[in-house]
Amino acid sequence: MERNSPEVIAEVTAAFEGYERALVANDVEAMLGYFAPEAVRFGIADQQVGIEEQRRWRLAQAPLPPGRRLKDTIISTYGESTATVTTLFGYPGRDVLGRQTQAWARLPEGWRIITAHVSEPTG
Template identity: 75%
Template sequence: MHRDLPEVIAEVTAAFEDYERALVANDVAAILGFFTADAVRFGVNDRQAGIEEQARWRRAQAALPPGRHLKDTRIQGYGHSTAVVTTLFGYPGSGVLGRQSQTWVRLPEGWRIVTAHVSEPTGQPT
């Protein structure tokens, strides 16, 4: 298996950056478009199995606080059709860095998230 093919890393980087822009803008329709219909997402205090549960949850959520920043984002490619993205995220004035991971798969419609996990440990310094 080929690891970290340059074209895979470039494509997933672009998709992840588009996802992050949609997340920061609270563009629910765009956010949902990055997930497969059966994707599972584990959040800080929530869990969604499937796009319908995620749609209900996302529509009920407030926008993210302003100033979200990412740190140590890593994209690892596995073959031509799978990649894992991990990153830390934080907000101004907070001493906590959250963690985010996503598994992306290349499908006929493009790169999509099949699993995602978000956690925010308490007391973790930035």
Template identity: 50%
Template sequence: MTMEVNRPEIVAQVAAAFEAYERALVDNDVETMNALFWDAPETVRYGIAEIQHGGDAILRWRETCVPVPRSRRLHRTVVTTFGGDYATVSTEFTSDTTPLTGRQMQTWARLHEANDMFGGWTIVAAHVSLIEPV
């Protein structure tokens, strides 16, 4: 059996969910950010200077974290889908608050128990880091 990679309608769904997450991130819309992360013990988020294991840890961290700068800009975003239920989104970002280049990767899954606000698409793992510009 061959898995379909990057079916256009699935790429569009994941891209829309990712764009909603990015808007929420820049607007510091904690409710939407929380709705887009899987609230389960298996969820992992590796941040720039912190680590959260589990949905509860991510929710607690969001209550006190510093919002991202409004000057945040994305570069070279790549959405890759696998079948109709799994995807990755990789992007780079910059802002006027640091000379470093940010990198962000998210693993998305369409989960039946997830909030239908975004077609069931939910972030199940994420990693954010900063590096010197290349």
């Protein structure tokens, strides 16, 4: 199994950047398009199983604060169809950095998030 193929990293990077643009723009349908229908997502104080639960949750949420920034993003690939993305994120005026981890899979419709976890330290 080839790990960290430059071509696969480029594909996952493009998908991740598209998801991030949709997230920052609060484009719910575009965001959901990056998730597999059965994806599980654990947020800071929430969890969703499947795309419909995530749709309801996202439509009820306020947009992200302006100025979201990412730090130390690492994309790792395993073969041609599996990847992980880990990153830290923050907002202006806040010292605390949150953490975001996603597992991606190449599905027939393209790269999709199959599970995601978002957390922030409490101290």
